Amino acid sequence: xxxxxxxxxxxxxxxxxxxxxxxxxxxxxxxxxxxxxxxxxxxxxxxxxxxxxxxxxxxxxxxxxxxxxxxxxxxxxxxxxxxxxxxxxxxxxxxxxxxxxxxxxxxxxxxxxxxxxxxxxxxxxxxxxxxxxxxxxxxxxxxxxxxxxxxxxxxxxxxxxxxxxxxxxxxxxxxxxxxxxxxxxxxxxxxxxxxxxxxxxxxxxxxxxxxxxxxxxxxxxxxxxxxxxxxxxxxxxxxxxxxxxxxxxxxxxxxxxxxxxxxxxxxxxxxxxxxxxxxxxxxxxxxxxxxxxxxxxxxxxxxxxxxxxxxxxxxxxxxxxxxxxxxxxxxxxxxxxxxxxxxxxxxxxxxxxxxxxxxxxxxxxxxxxxxxxxxxxxxxxxxxxxxxxxxxxxxxxxxxxxxxxxxxxxxxxxxxxxxxxxxxxxxxxx
Amino acid sequence: xxxxxxxxxxxxxxxxxxxxxxxxxxxxxxxxxxxxxxxxxxxxxxxxxxxxxxxxxxxxxxxxxxxxxxxxxxxxxxxxxxxxxxxxxxxxxxxxxxxxxxxxxxxxxxxxxxxxxxxxxxxxxxxxxxxxxxxxxxxxxxxxxxxxxxxxxxxxxxxxxxxxxxxxxxxxxxxxxxxxxxxxxxxxxxxxxxxxxxxxxxxxxxxxxxxxxxxxxxxxxxxxxxxxxxxxxxxxxxxxxxxxxxxxxxxxxxxxxxxxxxxxxxxxxxxxxxxxxxxxxxxxxxxxxxxxxxxxxxxxxxxxxxxxxxxxxxxxxxxxxxxxxxx
Ligand SMILES: [Zn+2]
Ligand SMILES: [Zn+2]
Numbered sequence: 001x002x003x004x005x006x007x008x009x010x011x012x013x014x015x016x017x018x019x020x021x022x023x024x025x026x027x028x029x030x031x032x033x034x035x036x037x038x039x040x041x042x043x044x045x046x047x048x049x050x051x052x053x054x055x056x057x058x059x060x061x062x063x064x065x066x067x068x069x070x071x072x073x074x075x076x077x078x079x080x081x082x083x084x085x086x087x088x089x090x091x092x093x094x095x096x097x098x099x100x101x102x103x104x105x106x107x108x109x110x111x112x113x114x115x116x117x118x119x120x121x122x123x124x125x126x127x128x129x130x131x132x133x134x135x136x137x138x139x140x141x142x143x144x145x146x147x148x149x150x151x152x153x154x155x156x157x158x159x160x161x162x163x164x165x166x167x168x169x170x171x172x173x174x175x176x177x178x179x180x181x182x183x184x185x186x187x188x189x190x191x192x193x194x195x196x197x198x199x200x201x202x203x204x205x206x207x208x209x210x211x212x213x214x215x216x217x218x219x220x221x222x223x224x225x226x227x228x229x230x231x232x233x234x235x236x237x238x239x240x241x242x243x244x245x246x247x248x249x250x251x252x253x254x255x256x257x258x259x260x261x262x263x264x265x266x267x268x269x270x271x272x273x274x275x276x277x278x279x280x281x282x283x284x285x286x287x288x289x290x291x292x293x294x295x296x297x298x299x300x301x302x303x304x305x306x307x308x309x310x311x312x313x314x315x316x317x318x319x320x321x322x323x324x325x326x327x328x329x330x331x332x333x334x335x336x337x338x339x340x341x342x343x344x345x346x347x348x349x350x351x352x353x354x355x356x357x358x359x360x361x362x363x364x365x366x367x368x369x370x371x372x373x374x375x376x377x378x379x380x381x382x383x384x385x386x387x388x389x390x391x392x393x394x395x396x397x398x399x400x401x402x403x404x405x406x407x408x409x410x411x412x413x414x415x416x417x418x419x420x421x422x423x424x425x426x427x428x429x430x
Numbered sequence: 431x432x433x434x435x436x437x438x439x440x441x442x443x444x445x446x447x448x449x450x451x452x453x454x455x456x457x458x459x460x461x462x463x464x465x466x467x468x469x470x471x472x473x474x475x476x477x478x479x480x481x482x483x484x485x486x487x488x489x490x491x492x493x494x495x496x497x498x499x500x501x502x503x504x505x506x507x508x509x510x511x512x513x514x515x516x517x518x519x520x521x522x523x524x525x526x527x528x529x530x531x532x533x534x535x536x537x538x539x540x541x542x543x544x545x546x547x548x549x550x551x552x553x554x555x556x557x558x559x560x561x562x563x564x565x566x567x568x569x570x571x572x573x574x575x576x577x578x579x580x581x582x583x584x585x586x587x588x589x590x591x592x593x594x595x596x597x598x599x600x601x602x603x604x605x606x607x608x609x610x611x612x613x614x615x616x617x618x619x620x621x622x623x624x625x626x627x628x629x630x631x632x633x634x635x636x637x638x639x640x641x642x643x644x645x646x647x648x649x650x651x652x653x654x655x656x657x658x659x660x661x662x663x664x665x666x667x668x669x670x671x672x673x674x675x676x677x678x679x680x681x682x683x684x685x686x687x688x689x690x691x692x693x694x695x696x697x698x699x700x701x702x703x704x705x706x707x708x709x710x711x712x713x714x715x716x717x718x719x720x721x722x723x724x725x726x727x728x729x730x731x732x733x734x735x736x737x738x739x740x741x742x743x744x745x746x747x748x749x750x751x752x753x754x755x756x757x
Contacts, residue, residue, distance in 0.1 A: 190539075195631035201539040201563030201606060204630050270547070271540030315518050317538035319561070 004041050006422065011045035011381060013371045015347030021050065023377040026420030031373055043425075045381050048414055051351045053085025053116075053378030055358040055367050056328065057148070057177070057255060058231060058303035061087070061118070063109060064102070065094025070308040070398045072109035072118060075328070078306070078397035080115040080423040082328040083380035083413040086359070086367045087116055087306075091123040092153040098123035098134035100142035107144035115423050116416075119364050122146040124165045124176060128154045133165060140172040147363045150177035152231055153278075155213060157183050162217060166226035175253075175361065177229040178217050180238070181279065185209035190319055192265040192280040200268060202318065205280045207235040214238050218245035218252050229361055230254040232305050234279040236289035243298045253361050255303040256290050258327055258334035263287075263403055273314045273321030274403050277307070294353065295344040301358045304331045308399030326397050333409040336384060341410060347384075366419070377420040386412040396429060431735050434546040434555040438566045438611035443587065446573070446614055451584050452731035453574050453724070459496065460727055469734055470499035473530040478520070479558070480506040480536040485698060486558050486568075489722070490533050493729035502527070517541060521550035529553045531737055539563035554736040562601045568697050569607035571728040573615055575721050576652050579693055589616030594646045596622040596678060597656030597705050598667075600629050604697045605656060609637050620646045624678065626667045627658075643678055644687060652693040655680050655705045671704060681707045685715065693717050 005025070010018040013031070022030040022040065056079065062070035070078075072089070079087045089106050091097035097106060103120040110118020122139035126132045128151045139146040149169060156162045156178060165176050186209045191197050193204025214230055218241060221228035230242060233254045245252045259277065264284050267275040275281060293299040307324025314321050327334075335354065339345040345353075351371075359368025369375040390404040416424040423430055431445055441449070459465055475494045479487050487503065494501045504524070517536075524532055531554040534542045539561030546555040559565040573588065580591050593612055599605045599621050612619050619637035621628070632639055640646045647653060658678075660671055668674045675681075680694065694706075694716040702708040711718060 193630050195634050198629035198631035199606070199635075201561050201603060203562075206630075271543045272547075312516060312518075316516055317536065317544065318540045319538040 004422070005039070006043055006417070006420070007035060007037055007040040008043045008045050008050070008381070011048055011050035013050045014351055015049050018046070021371070021379070023417065023420045026377055028371065028373055028375050028377050043381070043415065047385060048381040048383055049347055050371055051083070051347065051380045051382060052355040052369060052371050053367060053380055053416065053418065054083045054332065054354045055362070055364065056084050056087040056304050056306070056331075057301060057358040057362055058152070058305045059087040059089055059328065060092070060305070060307045060324070061089045061106070062093065062308060064105065068310050068398070072106065073113045073115070074396060074398045075306070075308070076110065076113040076115035076118060077429055078326070078328040078395060080416045080418070081396050081413060081429060082330070083332050083382065083416050084328060085116050085378040085416065085418045086119060086364055088119045088121050088148060088362060090152045091121050091150060092128055096123050096127050097121065098126050098128070100135065100138040103139050103144040103146050104142050115429070116418055117364070117367065119362060120144045120146055121148045121150050121152070121177070124149045124151045124156050125161060130154060130156055130158055130161060133161070133168065136165070136169055136174065137172065140174060147172070147174050148177055148229070148361070149174055150179065150231065152177065152179040155179050155181040155183060157213070159216060159220065163220050163224060166221055166228065167224045170226055173363065175227040175229050177231050178213065179231050180210045180213035180217065182209040182213050191268050191276070192282045194265060194283055196265045196268055200271070202268070207237050207282070210235055210279055211237040211241060214241050218242070218250060221252060222248065222250040227251045228253070232257050232260065232279055232303070233290070233299060234260045234282050234286065236286050239289050239293040239298055243293070246298065253300040254298070255301045256294055256299045257305045258302060258331045258338070259325055259403060260290055261287060261294070261338040262334050267403070271318050273316065273318050274325070274401055274405070276318060276321050276323050277325050278323040291338055291342070291344055294339065295349070301353050301361065302331065302335055303358065304328050306397075308397050309401045310399060314401050324401065326395070326399050326402050329395050329397065330390060330402060330404050330409060332382060332413060333411040334404070336411040337409055340384070377417050379417040380413060381415040383412045383414050384410065386410065388412065433736065435566050435732055435736060436543050436546055436555065436557045437564045438569050438607045438614070441611065441614060443614050446611060447585060447587065449570055449728070449731050449735060450574050450577060452735060453570070453727045454584060456727040456730040456734070457724070459730070460723070465496050466498060467496060468498050470494070470497040470737060473499050473737055474502065474528055475499040475531045475533065475733065476502045476504050476524050476527070476529045478504045478524065478532050478534045480534070480541070481559070483535055483559065485722070486535060489725040490558060490729050492726045493733060496726070497730055497733060499733070502529070517545065518548070518550055521545055521548065525551035531556060531733060533558045535559050537561055556732060556736065559603055561603065563603050564607045565603040566607045566611070567725070567729055567732055568604050569611040570732065571721055571725040572608055572654065572695060572697070573611055574724050574728055575695065575717055576693065579717065580651050587615040588612060591617045591651045592620070592649050593617050594620045594622060594650040594653045595656065596643060596653060596680070598627045598658045598662060599623045599632070599656065600627045602656050608654065609635055613637065622646050622678065624668055627662070644684065647684055647687045650688055650692050652695055653680065653688065654695040654697070656697070657699060657701055658705050660701070660704065675704060679705055679707065680710055682710065685710055695721060698722070
C-alpha cells in the first residue's frame with residue numbers, strides 16, 4: 001500500500017480535457033475538475049497527458065546470466081523511466097527460463113525491485129533448442145504464473161514442436177509468442193536483404209525468412225484452434241499475412257517494435273553496430289506498412305524488444321557485434337514521433353496498443369486498465385510538447401546501445417505511478 | 431583526395447585520374463634499377479592484416495618500402511588479435527605507436543570504415559579488402575592496367591570501354607570496387623554470374639548483368655575472371671565444378687569469341703581449371719602478371735596521395751635524392 005496519496009492537477013487523460021485525478025491508497029479514487037485537496041501531495045500536470053501505465057510484452061532483462069548488460073533492478077528502473085508499470089521478461093537468460101525455478105527467480109527479483117511489475121515469459125523448448133517442450137505446465141502453475149511462452153532469440157522452427165506447443169498451452173490459457181526467423185534462410189545473416197546489403201557486402205536476411213514462418217504459424221494456429229502471438233513483425237509482407245489471418249477470424253496477435261516504426265536499413269551504411277538488431281531494420285516501404293498496420297489494428301501492440309548489450313559487444317566489427325537495441329526509455333517518444341505526430345494515431349490508441357492490449361494478450365492482472373475511478377493507479381504523465389536530444393548517459397538501463405543517441409525525439413515521461421506509488425517524478429526515479 | 435581510401439564509390443573522376451596518373455609516375459620509379467623514393471621517410475605505415483593474404487600484404491609492403499616509410503606488419507596470426515583483442519584496442523595501440531597510415535585487411539565487411547569513422551586512431555585508413563564489401567586498390571590497379579592497354583595516356587579515362595566481370599560476384603569485393611570505379615571512369619561494365627551468385631539489388635548498380643557468358647564476350651575490351659571457391663557448391667550456389675566451368679569458365683573456345691585486342695584479367699589467386707583454363711592464364715592475352723606489378727605502383731600512389739602528397743611525386747631533385755646515396 002502506498003504511503004503517500006496524490007492529487008494530480010489538470011492532467012489530460014488520453015489527451016482529453018484537463019482534469020484532476022485523486023489517487024488514494026493505490027487506487028484512482030476520483031476524477032473531476034478542481035477537486036478539493038485532502039492532504040494529498042499535489043502534482044501540477046498542466047499540459048501533461050495521462051496514460052495508463054504502459055505494459056511491455058517483450059523485454060530482455062538479462063538476469064540471470066548477463067548482469068553486465070542489465071539486471072532486473074536496472075531494467076525495471078529503465079522501464080519506470082519509460083512509463084512502464086509492467087514488463088514481460090524474455091526467457092533467453094543464462095540459465096534459460098525453461099523451468100519453474102528460473103521463472104520464479106525472475107519473478108521474485110521483479111518483486112524485490114519494486115520499480116515495475118515483472119512477469120516472466122517461459123521458454124517453449126528446453127534450452128531454447130527447439131527440440132523438446134519445456135515444462136510449460138509447471139511454469140504456468142508456479143508462483144510466476146507464466147502464460148506467455150517464447151523461445152525468443154530463436155525461432156521454434158520445427159513445425160511439429162510448434163504445433164504441439166500451440167495446442168499444449170491451451171490447457172492453461174497460454175499463448176506462444178513466436179520469433180519468426182527461418183534458420184536456414186538466415187544463416188550468417190547480418191542485415192535486411194536488399195539493395196543496401198548487396199552494396200555493403202553483408203549477408204542478407206530476407207523478408208521471406210520471417211514471412212514464411214508467420215504464414216506457417218497462422219495456419220497451424222488455425223488448424224489446432226490456438227492463440228498465436230507474433231513477435232516484432234518487421235516486413236510489409238508479414239503485415240499482409242497477419243491481416244489475412246485476422247480476416248479469417250483466427251486468434252492471432254502481433255507486435256511491432258518502436259525502432260521498426262522509425263528506422264531503416266539505410267542506417268547500416270555507417271557499419272555502426274548500434275543499428276544491428278534482430279529482426280533487422282528494413283526498408284522505408286516496410287516502415288510505412290508497419291505504421292499503417294499499427295494504426296488500423298492489424299498489428300495489435302507496440303513492444304520494445306529492449307535488448308541491452310555492453311559497449312564491447314557493439315563497438316566492434318559489424319559481423320562480430322551482438323544484435324539488439326535498448327528501447328524502454330525511448331519507446332513512448334518514438335511512438336509519438338512515428339504515430340501521433342504523423343496523425344496516424346491519437347493518445348487513446350497509444351494507450352490501447354501500449355497498455356490495454358499487451359496486458360490482455362498476457363493476461364497480467366491489474367494492468368492495462370482504463371484511467372477511471374476504482375482502477376489501480378498505474379499511471380504515466382507524459383509531456384508531449386517536450387523536444388530534446390536523446391542522451392543515453394542519463395539512461396537508467398545498464399547499457400547504452402541506443403540507435404537514438406543525439407536524435408531529437410518528442411515527448412518525455414514526467415511521472416510514473418505503480419499502484420499509486422510514484423516511481424518517477426519530474427522525469428527522475430524516486 | 432579524402433583522408434582515407436575505403437570505397438571506390440568515394441572517388442570522384444578527378445580523384446581516380448589523379449591516382450592513375452600518379453601511378454604512372456610511380457611505375458617509372460619501379461622500372462629503375464634503384465626503386466626508391468624518399469617521400470614517406472619518417473612516416474609510419476602499419477599493415478594490419480586480420481585475414482591472411484600474403485600477396486596483398488607483400489604488395490603493400492613493397493610499395494611502402496619504395497616510398498621509404500617505416501613499415502610495421504601487424505598480423506592477426508601470432509598477435510593478440512587472435513586472442514580476442516578487439517579492433518578498438520588494436521587501433522588504440524597503433525595510435526599510441528604513432529601510425530600515420532593503417533592498411534587494413536579484414537574478413538568483416540565494414541571494418542575499415544569503422545576504423546576510419548572512429549576516434550580510435552587519427553591516421554589515414556586504406557582498405558586492403560574487407561569481407562565481401564570492397565577492395566579499392568585492386569580495382570585501381572585493374573583500371574590502371576586496362577588504361578595502359580586500352581586508352582594509354584596521362585589524363586585518359588576508360589570512356590566507352592567494355593568490361594565483362596565473370597564469376598562469384600555475390601561474394602566478391604573486387605567486383606564491387608570495380609563496378610564503382612569503372613563506372614566513374616566511363617567504362618561499360620557487364621557482370622556475368624549464375625543467378626545464385628548475383629547480389630540482391632544488383633539491378634540498381636551502375637552496370638549491366640547477364641547470365642550468358644558467350645554473349646557478353648563478343649564485344650568485351652577486357653574480361654575479368656573472379657575466383658570461385660569450390661566450397662560454394664556445398665551451399666548449392668551451383669551443382670558441380672564441372673557444370674560451373676562449362677557455363678562460366680574461360681576456355682579456348684570462349685577466348686576465340688573475344689575481340690583480338692581484348693584483355694584477360696584475374697585478381698588472383700586463380701583456381702586454374704575452375705574459372706580459367708590454365709593455358710589461357712599463361713597466354714599472351716592474359717595480363718595477370720602485369721596486374722601484380724601494377725599493384726605495387728598503385729599502392730605507392732595511394733599512400734603518397736593520402737599522406738599529404740601535395741608535392742609532385744617525382745621532381746628532378748627528389749628523383750636524384752631518391753638514389754639513396756646516404757645523407
Ligand atoms: Zn526476437
Ligand atoms: Zn527479443
